[in-house]
Amino acid sequence: MLRNYKWFLGSLLLLVNLFGQVKLSVKTIPKKVNIMLDGINIGKSPIINDRITPGIHKFEIAKSGFAPITYDILVNPSQAVHLDFFMNPIYQVKFKTQEKGLVFELNGEHLWDDPFIRLDLEAGDHFLRVFKLNEIIDEQTIHVDEPKKFNYYLKKLISEK
Amino acid sequence: MKKLPQYFLFLFLGSLYSANLESTFLVLNHFDKFLPNADSSLIENFSNSTFEFDSTFHILFEDIDNHANPASSHMVTIKELGEKYQVNYILFNRIEHIDDRFILNGLLFNTRSGGLIHRRKVDLKQYLNGQINELNMWVGNTVGQVEKKWENNRKSILFSNPEEINYEKTPRGAAIRSLVAPGWGQLYSDKKVSAGVWAGTESTLSLAVLISFLNYDAAAKSYKSNLTLYNETDDEKEVAKYRTNAESDWDDHVRFSALAIAFAGATGTGWVANSIHAWIVGPRPYKNLYQKWNPKSPNTTG
Numbered sequence: 001m002l003r004n005y006k007w008f009l010g011s012l013l014l015l016v017n018l019f020g021q022v023k024l025s026v027k028t029i030p031k032k033v034n035i036m037l038d039g040i041n042i043g044k045s046p047i048i049n050d051r052i053t054p055g056i057h058k059f060e061i062a063k064s065g066f067a068p069i070t071y072d073i074l075v076n077p078s079q080a081v082h083l084d085f086f087m088n089p090i091y092q093v094k095f096k097t098q099e100k101g102l103v104f105e106l107n108g109e110h111l112w113d114d115p116f117i118r119l120d121l122e123a124g125d126h127f128l129r130v131f132k133l134n135e136i137i138d139e140q141t142i143h144v145d146e147p148k149k150f151n152y153y154l155k156k157l158i159s160e161k
Numbered sequence: 162m163k164k165l166p167q168y169f170l171f172l173f174l175g176s177l178y179s180a181n182l183e184s185t186f187l188v189l190n191h192f193d194k195f196l197p198n199a200d201s202s203l204i205e206n207f208s209n210s211t212f213e214f215d216s217t218f219h220i221l222f223e224d225i226d227n228h229a230n231p232a233s234s235h236m237v238t239i240k241e242l243g244e245k246y247q248v249n250y251i252l253f254n255r256i257e258h259i260d261d262r263f264i265l266n267g268l269l270f271n272t273r274s275g276g277l278i279h280r281r282k283v284d285l286k287q288y289l290n291g292q293i294n295e296l297n298m299w300v301g302n303t304v305g306q307v308e309k310k311w312e313n314n315r316k317s318i319l320f321s322n323p324e325e326i327n328y329e330k331t332p333r334g335a336a337i338r339s340l341v342a343p344g345w346g347q348l349y350s351d352k353k354v355s356a357g358v359w360a361g362t363e364s365t366l367s368l369a370v371l372i373s374f375l376n377y378d379a380a381a382k383s384y385k386s387n388l389t390l391y392n393e394t395d396d397e398k399e400v401a402k403y404r405t406n407a408e409s410d411w412d413d414h415v416r417f418s419a420l421a422i423a424f425a426g427a428t429g430t431g432w433v434a435n436s437i438h439a440w441i442v443g444p445r446p447y448k449n450l451y452q453k454w455n456p457k458s459p460n461t462t463g
Contacts, residue, residue: 029315030322065323071284082281082302089320123320125261130452138452146326148446155451 023080024052028061028087036060045085052081061085067122091144093119097152103131104152184210184304185248187272192256192292202293203300210304213246236275243272250278252300256292263292267299279303291318332443339439343432346439355442359435366428373424377417384410 026035028045035042038057042050045061054075062068066087075081095104096116103113107127110119121144130138130152142150190199200214239251253268262284269279281299285291294314301307330349339346344360347353384407391403 029319073282080279082279084281084283086283086285086319089323091323128450140450140453142448142450145320146446147323148448150448150450152450153452 022052022054022075024050024075025080025082026050026059026085027083028085030063030066030087033061033063033066033085033087036062059083059085061087063087065090089123090120091123091147093121093144093147094149095119095152096149099152099154101132102137102152102154105129105131184250185213186210186300187213187215187242187246187248187251189215189251189253190256191254194256194258196256196292196296199293199296202297206297206308207300207304207306209306211248213248215246234277235270239270239272239275243275248272250303252303254296254299256296263295265292265295265299267303269303291315294318328444328446330444332440332445335443336436336440340432340436343435346436347442350439350442350444352442355438359431359438363428363431363435366424366431370421370424370428373417373421377414377421380410380413380417384414 024047026045026047028035031046032044035045035047037052037059039060052075056072056074059071059073060068061071066089069085069087071083071085073081073083094116095118097104098115103111105111105128106119106121108129123144125141125143128138128140128142129136137154188200188203192199200212203212242251243249249272251270251272253270255264255266257264257266264285265281265283267279267281267283268277270276271278279302281302283295283299285295291314294311298307298311298315301311335346335350337346338349339359342360343363344356344358347356347359387403387407387410391400391407394400394403
């Protein structure tokens with residue numbers, strides 16, 4: 001009987017080690033977002049008391065209207081992992097100027113010279129650089145906190161002085 | 162095998178005893194920036210727990226992920242600290258700021274076993290005013306006491322879901338108002354000139370419709386009257402007079418009818434156009450950006 005008992009405990013330990021014992025909780029803002037773990041959909045957030053095997057894993061979280069999140073994590077044995085993902089919304093932004101001959105660059109990567117464009121921008125600060133005749137004439141940070149229209153002027157309007 | 166029930170009884174009583182223990186924490190805060198009120202906030206918010214603070218041990222946990230088994234990597238030290246400070250748990254909080262990101266790495270160790278029992282990672286962009294709130298939420302999770310106000314505070318700091326943003330004034334509100342009364346939507350959007358133009362145009366057109374209709378009505382009545390008189394008389398002169406009058410009334414009635422229809426059409430079309438215009442020029446959030454004349458020191462606008 002004692003032998004069987006040891007065998008049972010040994011098997012249990014082996015199973016636990018084989019299938020992993022790391023408790024996983026994933027919460028997101030907004031809620032009800034599909035969570036992909038290593039390419040497999042593990043359900044919608046919040047995920048509570050799920051299990052994850054130790055090792056390197058990749059979380060992919062995507063929802064329409066929000067910037068997708070890819071998160072690599074090294075899960076160590078014997079620990080509970082609680083992950084909070086706060087998704088950053090993407091706002092539809094219009095950018096307009098009546099000035100002539102300006103070239104705009106956003107975050108050092110997007111360039112345009114159109115007087116009016118629509119942009120999908122992640123909420124937060126973005127770095128705007130303005131060129132005229134290949135020279136930088138302006139640099140500033142624009143704060144995007146809602147879907148809005150930006151009107152760019154070289155000089156302040158008389159009504160706002 | 163006979164010892165098995167005793168073992169479970171011991172386990173059960175042990176769990177019961179540990180559940181009744183008061184939570185005492187040694188808090189090891191390691192923040193890359195000074196966060197005022199971080200310690201006092203924990204003491205105030207978790208009056209059922211006892212906190213000891215010491216920030217000299219953070220180096221111990223810096224390389225925790227490099228260990229083969231981080232959960233048990235510092236068992237001896239954790240137990241020693243537990244005995245020294247007479248605490249049940251050791252809570253290590255590391256807060257880092259990288260550009261506009263705020264990273265909270267929380268580790269909770271049990272001093273009885275020396276093992277890592279909980280770990281929380283929060284990695285946020287543009288959430289630079291919420292460190293204390295997140296610290297409270299993390300500690301609240303560990304002691305099972307998360308207050309609604311912290312959740313609401315987190316929600317207020319985070320950027321809003323585009324679908325959940327409610328504006329006081331909307332283009333739709335402007336369009337509806339202009340549909341009720343031309344120019345009202347434009348006025349609601351602070352477009353006073355166009356409000357005046359639309360209200361004036363629509364009023365003039367409506368007045369024109371009314372005048373045309375009244376003239377049409379008068380001409381129709383006069384025509385009927387002259388027709389009756391024409392039919393009732395045998396006098397040659399009167400017949401000629403009523404005939405001429407009736408013919409004139411007929412022409413007037415046709416003309417004013419056409420005018421009333423044209424003006425009514427123009428009024429209706431203008432009314433709808435005014436509503437569409439109100440929607441187009443309706444209130445939408447905007448921001449005027451002006452050139453900063455010193456490109457070497459960019460400033461934040463917003």
